[in-house]
Amino acid sequence: MTALGTAPAPAVRPGGLVRTVARTHRTALVLALLVLATATAALTWLHSLGDEARAGDSACATPPTDRLPSCAAVEAITTDEVYASGLAMIATVLSWVMFPVAAWAGGALIGRELESGTAQLAWTQSVTPARWLAAKLAAPAALLTSGTGALVLVNVWARGDADPDLTGDWYYPYVFVSTGPVAVAYALAGLALGALAGLVWRRALPAAGVALAASLLLYNLLERHREDLWPTVSRIAPGSIELPRSAFQVTWDTPAPHGVRISHATFHPQSHFWPLQYVETGLLLAVAATATAAAFVLLARRLP
Template sequence: MTALTAAAAPAARPAPHRGGPLRAVLRTHRAALVLWLAALAVAAVALIWLHSLGDEARQGMSACSTPPTHRLPSCAAVEAITADETYANGIAVIASLLSWAMFPVAAWAGGALTGRELESGTAQLAWTQSLHPLRWLAVKLAAPAALLTAGTGGLVLLNIRARGDGDPDLVGDWYNPDAFVSTGPVAVAYALAGLALGALAGLVWRRALPAAGTALAASLLLHHLLERHREDLWPTVSRFAPGSIDLPRSVLQVTWDTSMPHGVGISHATFHPPSHFWPLQYVESGLLLAVAGTATAAAFLLLARRLP
């Protein structure tokens, strides 16, 4: 009797290995992981190389004299230095790549991370194998979020170091859109917002192609709105002066006008000085993280409501 009872009893399920769902995510999206790591490696090597060109590039931008003096080098010697052009172009390319990283991230998150798996039934299969749908989504988001934060943050730090003293003649003014995004936490926040918007689009459509398109469109709209209204995210500085006002190049001019009270010309300028870089970074990063958090919460709520 005891033997029959023991034989009839269902076999105990083996304890799941720790990190099983995480390994499954990395294995499923191995191609994207390899591409991301390769892109990080190439960008890191490029930034280290650009950093090594920095001093020579700055020499190429220095003042010169013909004939040379004891203070200034010969202009012929300075013009022969081509590192400044190579350096400036390289910095510009890296800045653009960091600034626009959210778009491929959003399209991938919508099309492959969630949309394709729901469309093909891979997600539903995972749910039947003792992996709760909400846990499935948590792992799906946590793994790429950690990789995006570490990778993008590391490249931003390397980019800041490669830019050296930030000479605007070489690397562009701090307020230029690509330069601004690629030199602060905004770059990471954009990537995370793209990930969350893509995941939400995948859950809404449950089909890869429409989800990728929707995620890309939402990211473009978000990027456009923040870039257009960036100067409004922090109070500007005002300056009044008789006649005209000469502002330094390193300030972001917002408005400039001249009035004629009592026949005397008074100029009024509002602008952001370089010291506003970090307040603008923090406010924009906060808005992006709020978008990411809202999209993530909406994704979990939508998935929970669809559960039986």
């Protein structure tokens, strides 16, 4: 009887922890997979409309010529509107993925587990708190990285040649976030901020609200200062200045000393897309790493 009473609890393997996380949050997992599948199907369909949409957005002539179609025929084509609206909607959803992730991580993934005592129960069954938190974060992080990354690639493919008249200029907030690695970094930052909020408040609803607020603050801060993340290009010329079609204009001054009109413009050319993506991605990953480290330190300090 003594031997039975003092026998250690069976060890829980890391793989078992991951399976437990997946089983506990299977509703969120199924919903995320459905969203991913629906968005992929929609983007595939939009890609099939690309050629017709670009034809409907092209120049025309009345009467038609060998190079330009009839304007009456072009006006009858509405595919360009469907194509542009569909891409804009999916890009907006993709660029906002960090918000539901942060609220879910703070409320359901961490906050509810601490509030209900489920986490404390797991810690008494040969699962250290550090392993528990690592498993809680590892599985969602892997799914977010693969799922969001795949959706970004499909989105870029569906945009074709990225005609700004149809898909929006590269520097539009929803276009910028949804067409590069920064989308994945936003999702991971939301996950880490949510986990930290859950450990600080230890209750589902307050943690979800704080995580959402922190994500909104981070998103708006980076969007407002995105133009400052990489050195701009300056151009000074007499008279007016004609910038490239897809230039991200930052400032524009036209002083007129002594009656001479001189224009001064600072802007980001389209070639700055990738430097801006890399810098913003690095900042977001730094936020995610800092929040994750803070979560582990806080968990260790709060244990008896």
